[in-house]
Amino acid sequence: MDYIIRKLKQEEVKVLYTFLYAAIFIPEGVEAPPKDIINQPELQVYVEDFGDRAGDICFVAEADESVVGAVWVRMMDDYGHVDHETPSFAISLLKEYRNYGIGTELMKTMLAELNACGYKQASLSVQKQNYALKMYQKLGFQIIDENEEEYIMVCQLKKMHILVVYCHPSRNSFTHTVKESFVKGLEDAGYSYEISDLYAENFCPVMSEDEYVREGFYQTDRPVKEDVLREQEKINRADSIVFIYPDFWTASPAMLEGWFQRVWTYGFAYGNERAMKTLEKVMFLVTMGGSLKDEIRREQLEAMKTVMVGDRIRDRAKKCEVYVFDEMTRGYGNDENREKRVNLFSNRAYELARNIENTFVNLPGDCNG
Numbered sequence: 001m002d003y004i005i006r007k008l009k010q011e012e013v014k015v016l017y018t019f020l021y022a023a024i025f026i027p028e029g030v031e032a033p034p035k036d037i038i039n040q041p042e043l044q045v046y047v048e049d050f051g052d053r054a055g056d057i058c059f060v061a062e063a064d065e066s067v068v069g070a071v072w073v074r075m076m077d078d079y080g081h082v083d084h085e086t087p088s089f090a091i092s093l094l095k096e097y098r099n100y101g102i103g104t105e106l107m108k109t110m111l112a113e114l115n116a117c118g119y120k121q122a123s124l125s126v127q128k129q130n131y132a133l134k135m136y137q138k139l140g141f142q143i144i145d146e147n148e149e150e151y152i153m154v155c156q157l158k159k160m161h162i163l164v165v166y167c168h169p170s171r172n173s174f175t176h177t178v179k180e181s182f183v184k185g186l187e188d189a190g191y192s193y194e195i196s197d198l199y200a201e202n203f204c205p206v207m208s209e210d211e212y213v214r215e216g217f218y219q220t221d222r223p224v225k226e227d228v229l230r231e232q233e234k235i236n237r238a239d240s241i242v243f244i245y246p247d248f249w250t251a252s253p254a255m256l257e258g259w260f261q262r263v264w265t266y267g268f269a270y271g272n273e274r275a276m277k278t279l280e281k282v283m284f285l286v287t288m289g290g291s292l293k294d295e296i297r298r299e300q301l302e303a304m305k306t307v308m309v310g311d312r313i314r315d316r317a318k319k320c321e322v323y324v325f326d327e328m329t330r331g332y333g334n335d336e337n338r339e340k341r342v343n344l345f346s347n348r349a350y351e352l353a354r355n356i357e358n359t360f361v362n363l364p365g366d367c368n369g
Contacts, residue, residue: 023092185353205258289329
């Protein structure tokens with residue numbers, strides 16, 4: 001399903017009343033309460049004067065040209081209240097838009113935002129029978145208290161938030177396996193993350209003439225395209241970026257080349273006053289058909305690092321690491337060796353994710369830079 005996640009506009013605040021009612025958990029076989037139940041004081045705390053208080057944050061999911069879901073937080077004395085420094089969550093989707101992963105993406109976006117804002121933790125309450133309980137647990141929420149009907153859950157936000165920029169045209173690839181293993185490692189270690197899957201999202205890598213004029217003549221009065229702004233927002237929510245892609249002729253795929261050319265805009269990634277945050281770390285996980293035992297491949301790797309690390313990252317991150325998973329070509333008598341290395345490198349990708357806050361995880365055979 002096609003949808004976008006964006007911040008709630010102030011003129012849309014009343015839509016929260018719809019989603020507040022939709023957030024009420026109704027067990028199977030129980031009649032839904034009247035809609036005016038949301039006027040009760042214990043529910044009004046979620047929406048009353050929303051946007052007027054410090055700490056009020058809301059993201060919405062938009063599909064089919066309408067708002068279909070919302071996640072919002074505020075400092076309030078609600079069912080999930082923990083203390084006066086912990087924002088409480090509320091989230092709901094219109095019924096016909098559930099089970100598409102939209103709720104999970106809304107939660108990830110909000111957790112990343114709270115992390116970027118410096119909050120230490122966030123809380124929520126959930127009915128014990130609610131199907132969303134498993135989603136909250138997968139996102140890192142842990143039960144800290146309970147009563148007869150509900151759990152009180154808290155998610156610690158001190159860990160880094162990771163943006164994975166993944167670029168490969170096929171799921172039938174070792175690069176896709178690396179991505180899946182890396183994401184599994186992030187999840188098992190309790191890191192929050194977002195993925196920019198450039199092919200799946202049909203990211204446009206081609207710079208338009210208008211974009212060229214803006215960049216070439218430093219015309220910041222010209223607007224930045226919406227798809228680029230979304231990528232830049234992801235970057236500034238992240239503490240680290242991990243690029244996962246194959247080596248195509250000593251370069252990344254054209255889609256990723258275009259991503260840098262369009263997303264690294266003047267005033268964001270470069271210029272006297274740039275809006276892009278300095279990242280804690282950037283990692284490159286590069287799959288390669290050839291072997292780093294060959295001198296020509298090592299020379300090609302140095303050329304890639306000059307471009308990716310020396311130019312595109314440079315001082316935009318405090319640390320930069322490059323890991324190459326080589327000898328992954330099909331055929332040429334390499335199939336048996338390839339299968340062995342699939343398992344080896346999948347495990348390495350997993351461990352790199354679990355240990356991402358460490359510097360230069362020493363794994364035999366890795367190429368670090």
